[in-house]
Amino acid sequence: MALICPQCGKAALYLETGGILGDIYHCKNCSYIGNFVIESDDPDLSDELKEGRRAEIGK
Numbered sequence: 001m002a003l004i005c006p007q008c009g010k011a012a013l014y015l016e017t018g019g020i021l022g023d024i025y026h027c028k029n030c031s032y033i034g035n036f037v038i039e040s041d042d043p044d045l046s047d048e049l050k051e052g053r054r055a056e057i058g059k
């Protein structure tokens with residue numbers, strides 16, 4: 001099971017801290033910080049996110 005960053009779709013998360021706010025994850029790839037992460041066995045989950053990013057870039 002890998003933890004996937006919801007922002008960039010990479011499995012580059014590490015656990016920043018566990019405290020009164022709960023577990024906070026930090027992405028080494030895009031500097032996302034938050035407690036929402038995607039759990040997946042598929043390291044290539046990022047397809048959907050990439051599509052969204054492509055749409056943004058295409059503007």
Ligand SMILES: [Zn+2]
Pocket residue numbers: 005006007008009010012027028029030031032
């Ligand atoms: Zn990220």
